[in-house]
Amino acid sequence: MRNPLARLKIIAKKLAYFGTLGVFTLFASLPFIWMLITTFKQNPDLYNTANNPYIFNMAPTLTHLRELFMQTLFLRWMLNTLLVGVLVVIITLILVIPAAYSLVRLSGRLGERLGIGIFLTYLVAPTILFIPMARVVANLGLQDSLWSLVVVFPSFTVPFGIWLLMGFFKSIPRDLEEAAMIDGNSRLGAFIRMVLPISTPGILTIVIFTFTLVVQEFIYTLTFITSAKSYTVSVGVPTFLVHGDVYNWGAMMGGCLIASLPVAILYNFFLDRFIGGLTLGAVKG
Amino acid sequence: MTTGNAPPRPVGAEKVGRISLLLDNEKLLGILMIAPAVLYVLALVGYPLVLAFMYSLSDITIGSVSYNFVGLEKFKEIISDSGFKIALKNTLLFTFVSQAIVIVLAKILALLLVKNFKGKFFLRALILMPYVAPISLGVIGWLWMLDSIYSPINWFLQHSGLFGKDFRPMWLGKPFLAMFSIITVHVWRMLPLATVIILAGLTSIPQDIQDAAQVDGAGYFRNLFLITIPMMLPIMMVAILFGIVYTASDIIIILVLTRGGPYDSTQVLVSKAFYTGIDASDLAGGAAYALFLFPLLLAVAIFMLRIARRAEVT
Numbered sequence: 001m002r003n004p005l006a007r008l009k010i011i012a013k014k015l016a017y018f019g020t021l022g023v024f025t026l027f028a029s030l031p032f033i034w035m036l037i038t039t040f041k042q043n044p045d046l047y048n049t050a051n052n053p054y055i056f057n058m059a060p061t062l063t064h065l066r067e068l069f070m071q072t073l074f075l076r077w078m079l080n081t082l083l084v085g086v087l088v089v090i091i092t093l094i095l096v097i098p099a100a101y102s103l104v105r106l107s108g109r110l111g112e113r114l115g116i117g118i119f120l121t122y123l124v125a126p127t128i129l130f131i132p133m134a135r136v137v138a139n140l141g142l143q144d145s146l147w148s149l150v151v152v153f154p155s156f157t158v159p160f161g162i163w164l165l166m167g168f169f170k171s172i173p174r175d176l177e178e179a180a181m182i183d184g185n186s187r188l189g190a191f192i193r194m195v196l197p198i199s200t201p202g203i204l205t206i207v208i209f210t211f212t213l214v215v216q217e218f219i220y221t222l223t224f225i226t227s228a229k230s231y232t233v234s235v236g237v238p239t240f241l242v243h244g245d246v247y248n249w250g251a252m253m254g255g256c257l258i259a260s261l262p263v264a265i266l267y268n269f270f271l272d273r274f275i276g277g278l279t280l281g282a283v284k285g
Numbered sequence: 286m287t288t289g290n291a292p293p294r295p296v297g298a299e300k301v302g303r304i305s306l307l308l309d310n311e312k313l314l315g316i317l318m319i320a321p322a323v324l325y326v327l328a329l330v331g332y333p334l335v336l337a338f339m340y341s342l343s344d345i346t347i348g349s350v351s352y353n354f355v356g357l358e359k360f361k362e363i364i365s366d367s368g369f370k371i372a373l374k375n376t377l378l379f380t381f382v383s384q385a386i387v388i389v390l391a392k393i394l395a396l397l398l399v400k401n402f403k404g405k406f407f408l409r410a411l412i413l414m415p416y417v418a419p420i421s422l423g424v425i426g427w428l429w430m431l432d433s434i435y436s437p438i439n440w441f442l443q444h445s446g447l448f449g450k451d452f453r454p455m456w457l458g459k460p461f462l463a464m465f466s467i468i469t470v471h472v473w474r475m476l477p478l479a480t481v482i483i484l485a486g487l488t489s490i491p492q493d494i495q496d497a498a499q500v501d502g503a504g505y506f507r508n509l510f511l512i513t514i515p516m517m518l519p520i521m522m523v524a525i526l527f528g529i530v531y532t533a534s535d536i537i538i539i540l541v542l543t544r545g546g547p548y549d550s551t552q553v554l555v556s557k558a559f560y561t562g563i564d565a566s567d568l569a570g571g572a573a574y575a576l577f578l579f580p581l582l583l584a585v586a587i588f589m590l591r592i593a594r595r596a597e598v599t
Contacts, residue, residue, distance in 0.1 A: 020393075021397050027473065029412075029414055030430065031427050034429065034437060035426050046435070095321050098322075102319040106314060107315050118323075118326060127558075127578060129333040130558075130575075131562040131568055131571040131575055132333040134347070159326060162322060219536055219555075219559070222563075233422075234421045234422055238541045249435075252429075256423070260414075263417065263419060264413075268413055268417055272481075276485070278527060279485065
C-alpha cells in the first residue's frame, strides 16, 4: 500500500523540480524563441492578431533574412564589429600580458594591491566617462570613426584582462621559470619561453572576453558614432533598424539572433573563468 | 627573492654582484612591463574622470572653446529640475527592486542547478542566454514581445481565459506598466550572472561541514540557514554588488525600450546624462547627472575591496 504512494511522491517531487526549472528556462529564453519564430514568419501571418503567434500558420520564409542582408547595413555592421574586435583584442593582449606578469612576479605585495586597484577601474568605466570621452575623441579628431572605438575600448578591456590573467599567472609554479633561468635564460627569456606557451588557455580567455565586451559595448559607440555605416552591430540594429523609418520586425529579429548566437556560445564556454575573476578569488572557479 | 634560493655554500663576490644586478634589472623590467598598461588606463580612465568633475563645475557645451568655472551652479540647476527627482528615484527603484528579486530567484535557481541531471549543460546555456548575448539585441526581443498590438504575451493572456479578449495592456505606454516592464527586463538580464556566481559559491562549500551538520541531525532548513547562507554571504555580496553596478549604470534597457518615456516617467540618471549631455550638447549638465552615480560606485568599490581583503587572508 505504501509503495505506490511513495512512488507518487517521488514523481510529484520530480515534476515540481523540473517544472520550476522549466519556468526559469522559459523566462530566460522566451525573447530568443520569439526572435527565432519571427525571423521565419511571413508578414501576413505575423501581423494578424487572430493568429496564434507561437506557431507557423503559413509556411516559413527566408524573405526577412534576404532583406536583412541585401537591404540593410547589417553585414557592414557585423564586419565593423569584427574589425574593431580584432584590433582591440590585439591592443589588449599587448598591454595586458606583460602587465599581468609584472604584477604577479616582479612587483611583490604592491603588485597585488595595484592589481585590485586596476580591477576597480573596471567598475567606474563607461557611464561616468562617456560625456568627457566625447570631447577627448573629438579633440583627437576621431569622431564618427571606427578608430575612436579602437582607441577607447581598451580602457575597459585592459583592467579586466589584467585581473583575469593575474589569476592565471599565479597558478603557474615559480620553479618553472627559475629552472629556465638557472639554464641561462634571462627573466624575460624565461617568461617568453616557459610561461607564455603554457599560458595559452589564459590568453585565449582574454581574447574571448575582450571580443565579447567589444560586441556588447553600447554607450561609447552611440556617443561617438553618428553615421549609420560606422555603427557596430549592437548599436546599429537598435538605433537604425528600430528607430529608423523602416519597421521590419522579421529582419530585425533575424539580425538580433544572428549577431547574438556566436557571442553567446563563445561566452558560455568561458563563463566559469569570468566568474572566477569577478569574485576576486573568493571562489575558486 | 625571486631569483631562487641562495645556494648553501658561500658565494663569491662576483656572483653577488651579478645577482644584485639581476635584481635591479628585474625591478626595472617589472616597471617597463607594466608602464604601458598603467599609462593607457590613466589616460583613458583617470584623465576623463578628472574631466568629468571639471565639466560638472563649468558651463561647457560640445561647441565651446574655453573653460568657464561656475562652481556648483550646474548641480543646483539639476537638483531644482523636476526631472532630476524622477531620474534619481527611478535609478534607485529599478536598481534595488530588481536586485532584491534577482537575489531571491538566483538563490532558488542555483539550488535547482546544483543537482546533476541529463541535459544540464544545454539547459544552463539557455538560462545564461540573457547575460551572454549582447544586451541591446536581447532587449529588442523584449521590445517586440511587449509590442502594443502584436505582443505574444497579450495573446497568451487573452486566450488563457483569465482576461477578456480585449485585454491589451500597453506594457511600455503607461508609466506604471513601463516601470514594471523595465524592472522585469533588468531581472531577466541579471539573473543568470547572479545565479552562476551563487552556484560557484555553493559548490565551494566544503562537503565535510555539511556532513558534520547532518551527523549532528540538522535538517534541510537548519542546514540552509545556519550553514549554507552564512557561508555564502560574501559570495552573495559579490553577486549583489555587481548587480547594483550593472543595473544602476545601465542605459541600454531604457534607451531601447522606452527612451525615458512615457512623459519622462522612466528616465534614470544615466539616460538623463545622455539626453542632456550628448543629445542637447550640454556637456556640463550631462557630466553632473552622470556624477550622481559616483558615490554609489565608490561605495561598491569599497565593499569589493573589503571582500577582496578577506579572500586574501583565507
